[in-house]
Amino acid sequence: MFSFTEENYLKAIYHLSGGAQKSVLTNELAEAMQTKAASVTDMLKKLAVKELVQYERYYGVNLTGKGKSEALQIIRKHRLWETFLVEKLSFTWDEVHEVAEQLEHIQSPRLINKLDEYLGFPKSDPHGDPIPDQHGKLKALPQVSLDQLKPGSKGTISSVKDDDPELLKYLEKIGAKPGKKLEVVSRESYDESVEILLDKRKVFFSKEVSKNILLVI
Amino acid sequence: MFSFTEENYLKAIYHLSGGAQKSVLTNELAEAMQTKAASVTDMLKKLAVKELVQYERYYGVNLTGKGKSEALQIIRKHRLWETFLVEKLSFTWDEVHEVAEQLEHIQSPRLINKLDEYLGFPKSDPHGDPIPDQHGKLKALPQVSLDQLKPGSKGTISSVKDDDPELLKYLEKIGAKPGKKLEVVSRESYDESVEILLDKRKVFFSKEVSKNILLVI
DNA sequence: GTAAAAATTTAGACGAGTCTAAAAAATTTT
């Protein structure tokens, strides 16, 4: 139905717009897609003709209903495959993203629904991200990133950014996985690094890392 | 490493050459690839530059060692995925070919070896075709197609053509699966249809069908 | 509120893979 490239654009627009909430600018998209702004402009025109996005010259792009629904199907596939790789093939959570980026483009509704069933209809993937259902319904939790939490507050890790293997290996070592509870002890005003309590141990995270850890409070 | 298209050409050349045994002509390849002879010529030149084939103008093409090895890797992936779909996701054998055509192009040696392990290192796929090992070694049985067998001879079905869902549904209904023993009762000289004994039942196959059933005798 | 800077789009080009139409080489027929 759609090309790999088109699917990747839709997915990137979905993520950058915070779930089709706000417009996405050409340069943001160019950076996310590792390409040039001129190429993005060309592609946005094509997606607009196919009614997958609303595109206004110089003012960025928004997903249409059709575009959002397509993006969610791709995200569903990505997260189900990640779950399969970890649960069934015993991949570690830092290894799955790259392979899932390929698997998410396989065209077969039957395959993905059978896979969903085989995995027991999981609600979230190994990084804690929610898996959209067959109809594209997504159960989004109200999440806060760790860099925004005040000292004294407690929360449970709900998800972590899934596409940086080095970060994931580091968090694995520390034990900072979805489901773990933590408490913010203090924040250093100089560099905004943060000290937390996790499994009764004191742990320090740089601001950079803390931005990639999402919690429910 | 190689594009989808290149991989599909290598696979087609492998099959049409009977496992890199003989040269493949431009028109055969054009028919197999559902494309035009001119396009095939263009692609063969590119594959020759990459040293995947030896191509001689007007005289067809042969796989090089490198090309054969690449083709076998793709066939390995195709057959492992078919096995996965049937064994784990309970697809029927007529549904798997089309999806495996997509899955065979996923690039991840780690994935395919983990999948192999997860499936218990199967020796053949659901249609009876042998699965090459990690190093591309293929255990090829000496097979005869049913249309070449004389009345009175017995054999065991070793494989059936995997890419025609209608044929596969028909054979499923009849019970003609790999592993089943059969005996040729008679052949009608008029249309070369054949009468066989399968599970103590008499069954008739047209020549067309009998060409697609391979046996070990 | 105009000038400089930044962001975006347009114009023209390229490589991959495909096509049609025409030319060239091989094969078959007579």
Add this chain to the structure above:
DNA sequence: AAAATTTTTTAGACTCGTCTAAATTTTTAC
């Protein structure tokens, strides 16, 4: 063995997704 036929290749063009360079629009700075 020359003519007719078939097969294959060449030439030139098209689409897709990309690029660079130049032009345009928006935003920021003064």
